[in-house]
Amino acid sequence: MSEPILRAQKLDAADELAGLRAKFVLDEVVYLDGNSLGALPAAVPARMEDVVRRQWGSLRIRSWDESGWWTAPERIGDRIAPLVGAAPGQIVVGDSTSVNVFKALVAAVRLAGEGRDEIVVDATTFPTDGYIAESAARMTGCTLRPATPAEVPDVVTGRTAAVLLNHVDYRTGRLHDLPGLTAAVHEAGAVVVWDLCHSAGALPVGLDEHGVDLAVGCTYKYLNGGPGSPAFLYVRRELQDRFDSPLPGWNSHTEPFGMRPAYEPAAGAVRGRVGTPDILSMLALEAALEVWEGVPIDAVRAKSLALTDFFLECVAAYVPEGAVESLTPVAHAERGSQVALHCPGAGDVMKRLIENGVVGDFRPPDVLRFGFTPLYVGFADVERAARILAGTLS
Template identity: 50%
Template sequence: MLSRNDCLDLDARDPLAGRRALFDLPDGVIYLDGNSLGALPRNVRPRLEAAVQGEWGRDLIKSWNTADWINLPARVGAKIASLVGAEPGEVIAADSTSVNLFKLAAGAMKLRPGRKVIVTEPGNFPTDLYILQGLRDLLGDVELRVVEPGALHAALDDGVALLLLTHVHYKTGAVHDMAALTARAHAVGALALWDLSHSAGALAVDLNGCNADLAVGCGYKYLNGGPGAPAFLFIANRLQVDFQTPLTGWMGHAAPFAFSDDYRPAPGVLRGLCGTPSVLGLSALEAALEAFDGVDMAAIRAKSMRLGDLFLDLALERCEGFGLGCSREAASRGSQVALTHEHGYPIMQALIARGVIGDFRAPDVLRFGFTPLYVRHVDVWDAVDILSDIMARGEWRQARFHEVSAVT
């Protein structure tokens, strides 16, 4: 088994080690929850100060032009595109992931008239399922076909308009084969929509290499845009001209400042916009994305797999009583691991009290995410050391760790 010194050696040789200094991480904290809320990049604070004081405070409404606020969704989208294998004109940053899911799923149904079926999997992230349920109820005559991953191929037939899947599962970290499933959807004439919330910035996603049609993802996880950061959406170039959004807001209009009465969609992916962009949120996200400048996503993925393996090797060796809630094969996992334990909630609270921040997902999953830009090998070693101490002492049995907060 690797020693703490071995981990320090690995950090010394880590090509991404220098990126950690770009983040403002609190002392005494090992942050293993960047898959839920990314840490604060140091350049976000000055960027927001400039946006608030200079752009908003001093220049007021002129900043839509002088600070180019109006092009933030496309500019930030282009930066995200480079991380997910898309062209700059295929991605915009806007709204929340949930709203973008609605826009793209509804748009997909319009692109496949006559087809009435949407396929997804049970246990998908709740908002993905809820949005599809709402869309079905709105449209009426739509079947939501919810099938286990092993049955997806068989569930795709010529009645299917859309396959919607989350690329990396939020709880287990299981990775779908995007290329194969997209190809299968296309073979029956359906479209594929991928939720990249747990992939963007963590895996070397290749949307165009996989021939993906549509995608969405979060700005506040591995992209580090801050709590409630704007999300993104991708519409493949070949679909843009026919894509119709159900939310025909003025910012997605071809000429918003013509103020005409009739809706006419903007060219390209900009038709995916709805209302006025969230300028402060987009400014923070734009600054945060600089942490990826010059970084090879393959290096990020390689380190993320190494960190996950290291955590599992150490935890399963040193801590008794845990089950495995994820694949043992790094290539089949995203940038997170999951342990299961019937007392998972108080164990996670005890860990957080000792400065190791992961999270808990009901009913029994302890989730640990590894953001390769700022998590070190030695952090993983120390986190498992603390976990094994908590288990050996039964520290989690204390009553205070059993009080359930609103957000877990």
């Protein structure tokens, strides 16, 4: 038996989170695409059946009160809160990430106040953040300034209203320095918006500790909420009273059933709502979040780093030198929970990998992307993935 296989056995045997895998519906496939769509938590199907048949089918309209539908966005936000280092009452769930980026960025410009007319946006961002930032700039009379995260401390000035950054780069898996960049933005007197899509549920974020102003994130990656499950919006408590949403729907009114013609925003996280929330997706997410009960995010982070370390080791051991090149930083402080490999013909390579039971994804033009979800990926999976990758490339 080869050395990596033995190592994997030892690592799995010592893995304190190994038992969590049983809380998911999985098969023999090595699923390394949880950074795109998380696997199905085993509690979800029965919950959805109850939501559909009993809550909707029998109780119908009464469920808005009796089944807790009305309060779900903040209740579920409070379940996400400890995973991203937020005290309760600051996160609301609903709408897509893109819509939440719009809310957060426009609100950030308004918080920054007069005389600041520039939005700095991560030049390496997942595209939707850039598109939405462009619209937010256009609609608030700002100019848009793209900058890499490393450049941010040098480009923020007294003109900067808001800075939109990604915590982990979707393509390379690079983890950016949230505490340092947040401090740099604040030093310039600007407001920071963090996109946590690729970090929420994968590593500690420390929103409150680091004084982050606003943040958004998706719930269908490391939080396993299901396809297109609603995103979340964090507004730091001290900013909530001044949070001025560009999407002031009736669900964010202080008295939504008062049907008043004048808008009066609710206090607290509720202010981040817009229209009627999509309850089916929302309650699937709530069931999915139960797997986190008693799971410390620090333990998740430790296992995530061990998994990506081990994957890079196995790739080095199995794959002929020069066939692939890691785009993911070696330093732990700069690594998210994925490994991106530059690989000629990556599109075809990923097809063959999937045919052979290893699911990652392909990002054009030539990147193989592998996500490692510590809740259900083990070290034997990692060894197997690297071994099959080597076979695919040879």
